[in-house]
Amino acid sequence: MTENTRVLFKSRPIGWVDASHFEIVTAPMADPGDGEVLVRNIFMSLDPYMRGRMRDEARYTAGFTLGEVLDGGGVGEIVVSNVDQFSAGDLVTGRLGWENFTVTTADLLNKVDGNVGSLSHYLGVLGMPSMTAWVGMRNIGQAKEGEAVYVSAASGAVGQVAGQIAKLQGCYVAGSAGSDQKVAYIRDELGFDGAFNYKTASSLDDALSAACPKGIDVYFENVGGAMLEAVLLQLNPHARIIACGMISQYNLEKPEGVRNLSTMVGNKVKMQGFIVSDHMDLQAEFMAEMSGWLADGKVKYREDVTQGVENAPAAFIGMLKGENFGKQVVQISEP
Numbered sequence: 001m002t003e004n005t006r007v008l009f010k011s012r013p014i015g016w017v018d019a020s021h022f023e024i025v026t027a028p029m030a031d032p033g034d035g036e037v038l039v040r041n042i043f044m045s046l047d048p049y050m051r052g053r054m055r056d057e058a059r060y061t062a063g064f065t066l067g068e069v070l071d072g073g074g075v076g077e078i079v080v081s082n083v084d085q086f087s088a089g090d091l092v093t094g095r096l097g098w099e100n101f102t103v104t105t106a107d108l109l110n111k112v113d114g115n116v117g118s119l120s121h122y123l124g125v126l127g128m129p130s131m132t133a134w135v136g137m138r139n140i141g142q143a144k145e146g147e148a149v150y151v152s153a154a155s156g157a158v159g160q161v162a163g164q165i166a167k168l169q170g171c172y173v174a175g176s177a178g179s180d181q182k183v184a185y186i187r188d189e190l191g192f193d194g195a196f197n198y199k200t201a202s203s204l205d206d207a208l209s210a211a212c213p214k215g216i217d218v219y220f221e222n223v224g225g226a227m228l229e230a231v232l233l234q235l236n237p238h239a240r241i242i243a244c245g246m247i248s249q250y251n252l253e254k255p256e257g258v259r260n261l262s263t264m265v266g267n268k269v270k271m272q273g274f275i276v277s278d279h280m281d282l283q284a285e286f287m288a289e290m291s292g293w294l295a296d297g298k299v300k301y302r303e304d305v306t307q308g309v310e311n312a313p314a315a316f317i318g319m320l321k322g323e324n325f326g327k328q329v330v331q332i333s334e335p
């Protein structure tokens with residue numbers, strides 16, 4: 001009998017997540033019933049929104065259940081199919097568990113062809129984070145040629161694509177990240193015009209005004225907190241803030257307040273939140289455009305691959321602390 005290593009949600013964190021909130025167990029592999037499939041998981045995605053799923057409160061995605069296996073975006077291969085839509089050997093993406101094998105239903109999966117370089121791309125540059133950047137820049141920020149765009153968490157899964165899309169639109173693009181290596185990546189490899197390490201900058205205000213000498217027309221907001229406060233002082237009239245995420249707040253017991261909001265009034269700033277899953281009607285258009293940019297070398301993408309499902313908790317905690325360099329995925333088995 002094949003064994004299944006699984007990561008369970010053991011206890012609800014208050015403040016920072018640590019290893020004690022997870023439990024790794026080995027169980028016999030389950031058999032799929034009628035209307036179910038058995039998937040061999042190949043890659044799984046680790047994303048900041050999963051921290052929200054650990055909370056005991058209403059949110060836009062269903063929370064994790066205590067004592068149950070955690071789940072999220074994944075790529076795998078159908079091993080056994082008891083449904084008409086899939087056959088053994090099909091490659092699929094969709095909601096899969098933090099485990100070697102998942103029994104699930106067809107409605108949670110989509111077939112993919114696998115001709116994309118690495119199957120992990122379906123979780124990053126051709127998946128949810130990249131589509132978030134695409135929807136945010138295009139529908140929410142609407143950056144125009146010649147405008148100045150600033151992206152925080154700019155070397156991450158969403159940020160690296162957001163900045164490159166703005167470059168393709170003819171914008172001046174600046175970004176920040178939490179290490180000199182990440183800053184070198186966005187500036188030297190992705191072609192950002194301005195970049196700085198927000199952790200070593202002596203003043204966020206000075207670093208922002210040096211990186212964005214003509215102010216900021218569009219802010220792609222990934223971190224919130226002190227960064228948002230500083231950006232508010234650099235915005236140009238009619239600036240737009242794409243409120244994509246605020247990761248600096250996710251592990252705080254109480255969220256911080258934000259100063260400088262009054263500058264939004266005189267500058268007539270618009271700030272809009274969005275959730276990518278509300279825009280799935282655009283997925284085919286996103287896939288066509290992003291696949292083309294990737295094939296033409298117009299968009300580059302960096303991934304951070306952790307090996308082994310048992311290492312997913314440490315990789316998740318590390319991602320929330322900025323230890324990932326690029327899109328964080330876990331490889332569970334060979335493609």
Ligand SMILES: NC(=O)c1ccc[n+]([C@@H]2O[C@H](COP(=O)([O-])OP(=O)(O)OC[C@H]3O[C@@H](n4cnc5c(N)ncnc54)[C@H](OP(=O)(O)O)[C@@H]3O)[C@@H](O)[C@H]2O)c1
Nearest residue numbers: 048132156157158177178222223245246247248275276322
């Ligand atoms: N609205 C949506 O539909 C949607 C969808 C996907 C993601 N998001 C949001 O987009 C943001 C980026 O997500 P991602 O998947 O691309 O993650 P990511 O950037 O690949 O990884 C998270 C990064 O956040 C940075 N970070 C962590 N704590 C920070 C802090 N206190 N201050 C500043 N930066 C911090 C770290 O990079 P550094 O080393 O640079 O600090 C870390 O690597 C998150 O806020 C996420 O919630 C929103």
